[in-house]
Amino acid sequence: MSDSLFDVRGVTFSYDGVPALGGIDLSILRGERVALLGANGSGKSTFLRLLDGLDFAQSGTIDFDGRTLTPGQLDDSSFAHDFRRRVGLVFQNPDVQLFNATVFDELAFGPLQIGWSSDEIRTRIDAVMESLDIARLAARPPHRLSMGEKKRVAIASVLVIHPEVLLLDEPTAALDPRSQSEIINLLSGWSGGTRTAVTATHDLSIVEDIADRCVVFESGRVAAVGTPREIVQNEELLHRTGLLHAHRHRHESGVVHSHPHLHRHGDHHH
Amino acid sequence: MTAAVIHRGFVEKTLTSLLHALERASSSERLAEQRGLLQHVDARVKLLGCLALIVAAAVSRHLDTLTLLFAAIAILALVSRVPLHLLTRAWAIIFVFTAAIALPALFTTPGQSIATVAGIPVTLQGLRSAAFLVDRVESATTLGLVLISTTPWPQIIAALRSLRVPAAVVLIIGMTYRYIFVLLRSAEEMFIARRSRSIGRLEGAVRRRMATATAGVLLGKALALSDEVYLAMQARGFRGEVRTLEELRMRGRDWTAGALFTAAAIVAFWQGLR
């Protein structure tokens, strides 16, 4: 058995003629934490959907644990059950992910589909609500929550089944700084053991916490692969791929000039 | 401003506030604290009971029976703590719509003339058939509201499933109901976003065109959203079968409620078809 959990070879994908992925080759190892970096529209979300077997490569193949993901393979009940049990995707848009009447029902949805007993489900939901600090939201309708609360519930709805592979599409977007660091702590603790995590983001300040390896996407192709440190320090690459921009601002001396920066907006201090 | 615009403004506003009221009424928080007559009755009993009364209203041949039935249903709604503002809004909007549909019947049904409007005679028979339509639709709507605002949504779903309604149908009903609120919100946001970008008052024609365009975009959004939601459900292991945590169990009061619903439906049928 090979060490890689996902084997992606020559994958292309387009939406009704709009090209989104143009030939991706990548292996994701068992237990590895990978960050997908890339500007808007570079294909990160599309790639995650393919890894989750929701869309399928138009050419090339994606193997999960030695089996190629195809529509036929996912129609096979025992494979689908196993795959959905082991792989969880947190969508970029929580309104898509949250379709139940209450937060509690939302968290119960996944476990019910994989056939856990009600007692097991209730215990597990309590634990997840506790760790994400959302117990007080249990009876609320998800579509009436704030963006940050929705994000937490969306993450909880996937963590609740304890997947072995976590696919996260911009998990910290729209969160306030404290929530961001809480979620990052949770997710970095999560992937400590044998758990695998693939996180799409354009937030350079979090990659060292959430990833062992960074893959930079540019217009549907892999532009670079490296350790978080290598990538974050490669300014030329970051500029070219739209992850860094020259930032104009006024210094205390009153001089205005532009220079690149690696800080999040809102917390720069030079 | 033309009359048509004022009119649409009223319908739009009432419809929006009706949906908001409905959403609040059916929220689990509110249901958990309500102690009305029907809140703790098994969802299947309520579903079948309401259905039987809707059919009784639909087939009734006598206006007096129908009116009594409507009065009884209204009382049932009130003792079940269906919020009054929800009822009045629903009644108003249903009245406007069904009256508009029934209007031609006032003039075209042949029979004894009782008044003339703009030179065209209104017949007693025409008035009766309009009253039938309004009465039936109002009764059915009220029963629907009773069901929705006394029963948590997952229980309605579980009841439909246990009554052997096909999973696909249940799913579509469930999704439609949930996403009405998401779409409503996105309609509001689009409307606010538009308003924030336009200066001054808009003329009726422009507003109408805007409303049409908004409806189109909204429909597009609805379709894209439903595709995405379907994927999100699959991602969490959904394979065509709806499963719920709620277990339905018939207890003493459920049998009593069932017996009362049956008795009411029998009387309504018997009086309506006499």
Ligand SMILES: Nc1ncnc2c1ncn2[C@@H]1O[C@H](COP(=O)(O)OP(=O)(O)OP(=O)(O)O)[C@@H](O)[C@H]1O
């Ligand atoms: N449903 C869709 N229909 C048509 N085109 C789409 C669809 N979803 C994405 N695309 C297109 O595919 C390309 C890749 O989009 P994708 O959502 O994968 O990018 P992304 O890297 O996740 O961007 P972001 O950072 O903005 O989330 C874009 O050009 C986008 O316009």
Ligand SMILES: [Mg+2]
């Ligand atoms: Mg994306």
